[in-house]
Amino acid sequence: MSALLSLRNVWVEYGDRVVLEKVDLDVAEGSFVSVVGPSGAGKSTFLRVVLGQEVPTSGTITLDGQPLARECGPDRGVVFQRYSVFPHLTVLQNVMFGLECTKAPLLARLFGDAKKRAADEATAMLQAVGLGDSLNLYPSQMSGGMQQRLAVAQALIMRPRILLLDEPFGALDPGIRADMHVLIRQLWRDFGLTVIMVTHDIKEAFSLGTRVLALDKRRHDPHAPHRFGATAVYDLELRKDEPAPEPEPEAA
Numbered sequence: 551m552s553a554l555l556s557l558r559n560v561w562v563e564y565g566d567r568v569v570l571e572k573v574d575l576d577v578a579e580g581s582f583v584s585v586v587g588p589s590g591a592g593k594s595t596f597l598r599v600v601l602g603q604e605v606p607t608s609g610t611i612t613l614d615g616q617p618l619a620r621e622c623g624p625d626r627g628v629v630f631q632r633y634s635v636f637p638h639l640t641v642l643q644n645v646m647f648g649l650e651c652t653k654a655p656l657l658a659r660l661f662g663d664a665k666k667r668a669a670d671e672a673t674a675m676l677q678a679v680g681l682g683d684s685l686n687l688y689p690s691q692m693s694g695g696m697q698q699r700l701a702v703a704q705a706l707i708m709r710p711r712i713l714l715l716d717e718p719f720g721a722l723d724p725g726i727r728a729d730m731h732v733l734i735r736q737l738w739r740d741f742g743l744t745v746i747m748v749t750h751d752i753k754e755a756f757s758l759g760t761r762v763l764a765l766d767k768r769r770h771d772p773h774a775p776h777r778f779g780a781t782a783v784y785d786l787e788l789r790k791d792e793p794a795p796e797p798e799p800e801a802a
């Protein structure tokens with residue numbers, strides 16, 4: 551199967567500081583790639599490059615065989631650790647906003663039948679993430695877990711080719727985090743998603759991912775720690791089909 555996303559000899563450097571070096575990677579459609587690595591290894595930089603927020607110093611990235619567009623389009627969805635929802639919009643408006651921006655780029659507003667169709671589509675997506683009863687709430691009226699569900703719905707409504715998750719559950723309490731694990735696996739299966747998730751939680755990386763990628767420096771110069779960057783030092787293909795079931799919570 552040809553790769554959905556390919557990185558070839560990708561380097562990211564800031565002045566004389568090398569953050570990523572020689573990253574070569576193929577991500578198959580339908581895979582769930584967990585990215586782990588020590589703090590400062592360049593995991594978020596890697597995501598920003600795939601998102602298009604950052605242009606690599608050298609190397610090529612293709613999505614569906616095409617060079618990655620400079621600006622992030624609807625082909626890439628993203629959910630960050632901190633809530634990226636609009637506080638002044640209701641849950642439903644937050645999810646409709648992306649559709650309105652795409653379908654009515656000048657006004658970012660839809661009317662009549664087009665608006666009704668967008669509302670129906672957004673409502674269905676909100677039901678899929680478990681917020682079907684919260685359409686008219688504002689983000690400030692919701693828990694952190696609910697806001698992350700909303701952020702996931704916002705990303706998925708654009709039907710991205712690839713979903714990027716940057717520590718999406720890092721700020722959540724353990725119980726809520728477990729609920730989010732169940733949700734994201736279900737969405738991954740139901741929507742046939744391709745996911746790249748950065749996490750500090752090794753257990754999370756292995757329980758959710760079909761593949762675990764570790765970014766770290768292969769070479770280290772103690773006299774010039776910035777001289778070498780991180781690359782994929784481990785690349786473990788776990789399962790072809792679907793992740794293992796969520797482990798039972800540990801007894802207190």
Ligand SMILES: Nc1ncnc2c1ncn2[C@@H]1O[C@H](COP(=O)(O)OP(=O)(O)OP(=O)(O)O)[C@@H](O)[C@H]1O
Binds near residue numbers: 588589590
């Ligand atoms: N715009 C920038 N200019 C200079 N250095 C940068 C820039 N962005 C990131 N860096 C450096 O690149 C390195 C990698 O940062 P990055 O945030 O990608 O690491 P990370 O693995 O995601 O870290 P963490 O796990 O702590 O979130 C860090 O040393 C950081 O200081």
